[in-house]
Amino acid sequence: MKESKGKIMILIIILMLSAGVSYVLKINTNKENNQNNNLIKIAIVFNKSGLGDKSFNDLCYDGALKSQEELNIEFDYAQSNTSKEYETLCREYAKTNEYDLIIAVSGEEEDSIKKVAKEFTNQKFTIIDSKLELSNVSSISTKHSEQTFLNGVIAGLAISKQKGRVDDSVGIVLGKDLDYLKQGAVGFEAGVRYINPKIKTITAVVDDFSNPAKAKEISLLMYSKGVSYIQHIAGESGLGVFAAAKEVDKYAFGVDGNQNLLDPDYIVSTATKYANKIIYEEIESIVNNTWTSGRKELGLKDNVIGYTREGSNVNISNDIIDITEDIKKSIINKEIIIPSTHESLENWIKSNKYTKY
Template structure:
């Protein structure tokens, strides 16, 4: 793995200079050691203790277990995506180029048709092109589980007796609306008295604005929300700071963020984009990576989950047992979680705990 070989290249491309180009990559790799993957991370890059770190971990695992190699870049702005896609594609070095995140959809739609023999993959969105493999997740399912957990804790916690929960999202977009829908539906499914307040980070850095996320968390806490869930990438670190300062509970997202502050982070919703990255690499090794299609990862495929591991927040075992029963019902198809907030009321009207 090589870190960021294209940052300088990207700058030079802007002034018309191509620093290097690789030879044509064979269509079929003869062994896993011949396989090379390029990855364009989301804005915010590594160190977010969340989404980008997870995808990186998935390819690092593939490197260790399968013997593949990979390069990656850390864009500083959305404007960098197209530049990096063009540069990586032009080298003809990569068996697949992975785009990470919803905001790479339009750049990928523009660049991929220019390189019809190059395979691409996108994690977290669906791009309907013949040379793109798309991977999306059922975020609503994992969010439903942590929502149910929070709703049940509200019923039993001797200190946090009010019925308000908080939700912080980076942006008001369909992808993140799935988190919101699942969380509120899960909480109200087990506790009909629950109210959820929601706010959005927004701005120029919605996934890395710790200050704004902290301000939102403090505002929600002042409104009575003493369990707050985030879907805001690196911005979520601001929630954790507020939880520690005011001594309330937080719920992490994507990776096991409980380890960041075990005394205040009660659980994390696991979005296993690391598994998606590993599956892409494994498919290349096996020679069966299929482009032009969509793979959906949920609870049933271990693409989504939740964990209370490494948290010191006391949660009754009976509560965990109920959440596990709900998880089994979702996997069995007995409980279909809404994937849009507008559908939460209809779900609750037709499903009772």
């Protein structure tokens, strides 16, 4: 009798644990009232920064919503707080064998996806901001140095056209010390120094994508040292950069989704990355049965990255924008090849200088 009771208790515990896993995976779900069993199902896993960053993650979510509305798909999503949890969430989604595609919105979790994708070789995965190469993974990266370069051009021109400037320096605030973010930092500095190689750059790392308070402290220190323009590549932490710019009446640049409207009097422009378009097209390829694995790198010519002034009230002269647009065309035409590492930056600057203004 005792043995039977023990077995019953074990069964109850197993059922409770199973229910718990199901709850974690299904708590964030977007479903239409559709009884079609053949409906395409997508799972999306966000990292700690997650939704509400008014930037990259929110754009990815918007792309999934648009896919649901236009492509008649269903998607579930979850958010992790640690790398271990990220891996667990991806694995649990894969275990269900329900999802036509699992999307990892986090290049920094590449190792997690690598482990899970190797375990579930029949499951399709897409990872953003990664160059992972596996037969069941679509790895999409963007040319981060191209994305921020044109913001750098604007900052360089704005500084150079103001006579009597003694504070010839710009700042860059990164969320974490990650290779693809450092490429963005190189791109911004290259853009600034393509216009004026004498302008100095100060770079700092928050080491957290979700700490606006720390980013604000860092930015205030930069501004106090004479910096007038700061490019953030810091996720939600970038909101602290904007707050600092407003406090000391200086300027900042946004990233990914158009952030100009968040503080239109202090945000000059945004280095855009249309992650919503990337997500939509990946899901569309599943619907159309054209999805492919492998590495894909997108740049200005693909109209996925760029810059926008829309919504900004900061006064930038028309001739600065005209020059920026001309330089953009040169990048698309491969007349300008932007460096992506600090090692190559100095040599690049020596042989690349804008001379038409």
